Amino acid sequence: MLLEIDDLTLRYGRIEALHGISLHVEEGEVVALIGANGAGKSSTMRAISGLRPVALGSIRFNGEDITNLRADLRVRRGICQAPEGRGIFPGMTVLDNLDMGAYTRRDHAGIAADLDRVFTLFPRLAERRRQHGGTLSGGEQQMLAVGRALMSRPKLLLLDEPSMGLAPMIIQQIFDIITEINQQGTTILLVEQNAQQALSRAHRGYVLETGRIVKEGTGQDLLHDPSVKEAYLGVA
Numbered sequence: 312m313l314l315e316i317d318d319l320t321l322r323y324g325r326i327e328a329l330h331g332i333s334l335h336v337e338e339g340e341v342v343a344l345i346g347a348n349g350a351g352k353s354s355t356m357r358a359i360s361g362l363r364p365v366a367l368g369s370i371r372f373n374g375e376d377i378t379n380l381r382a383d384l385r386v387r388r389g390i391c392q393a394p395e396g397r398g399i400f401p402g403m404t405v406l407d408n409l410d411m412g413a414y415t416r417r418d419h420a421g422i423a424a425d426l427d428r429v430f431t432l433f434p435r436l437a438e439r440r441r442q443h444g445g446t447l448s449g450g451e452q453q454m455l456a457v458g459r460a461l462m463s464r465p466k467l468l469l470l471d472e473p474s475m476g477l478a479p480m481i482i483q484q485i486f487d488i489i490t491e492i493n494q495q496g497t498t499i500l501l502v503e504q505n506a507q508q509a510l511s512r513a514h515r516g517y518v519l520e521t522g523r524i525v526k527e528g529t530g531q532d533l534l535h536d537p538s539v540k541e542a543y544l545g546v547a
């Protein structure tokens with residue numbers, strides 16, 4: 312088990328956003344977490360990456376308890392999040408943005424190899440390597456955010472809404488690349504409102520509703536589940 316979350320509760324002041332959720336991710340999997348606005352998807356990601364402390368429950372990564380570990384130390388252990396809303400550095404070049412992703416590393420040969428890999432996965436970023444991040448299109452910025460996360464060579468890649476705000480064709484491309492990254496050996500936990508794409512690419516998925524996990528199953532099972540279809544896939 313790479314990631315194991317047990318009975319996790321997270322609060323913002325008096326608002327309880329997660330009421331004791333449990334989920335796990337096995338090495339090599341793509342796992343999708345789906346749910347409506349405000350269900351607690353981003354809060355779950357923040358708890359895993361250490362951006363928000365948890366009130367109760369535990370998070371184990373690679374067999375070790377990381378519930379109270381600092382966020383930067385989680386990056387060093389191999390958890391990296393490509394943030395929602397992209398979160399790239401607009402005033403820095405594409406290349407510098409990618410270099411920032413490798414800030415915890417000292418293995419220069421490995422960094423150079425990963426930069427090549429990112430440019431192979433995202434040829435658009437290679438073409439635009441000297442351009443400022445802020446001048447890229449929405450889809451390219453999303454690619455840059457994913458590329459930057461890959462530069463830390465994560466064991467677990469957390470993706471928060473990678474399809475948000477993108478045109479259908481670009482969404483397809485982003486998901487193709489997510490599948491490819493996974494096939495190259497990176498485990499992925501994906502938060503998505505685009506349940507159709509996420510579940511069709513994921514090995515397993517969880518449905519989050521108002522801070523509780525209400526359903527789990529293989530991506531295919533959830534895609535064909537009548538209540539999931541009705542609530543999240545727009546099919547009655």
Ligand code: ATP
Nearest residue numbers: 323326327328346347348349350351352353354355
């Ligand atoms: P979205 O897709 O809209 O981001 P989500 O599923 O990611 O939704 P969260 O952002 O995790 O949901 O929010 C879960 C709950 O916690 C919501 O009720 C939200 O209003 C609340 N919440 C989130 N962030 C804060 C905050 N900084 N302060 C107070 N309440 C918050």
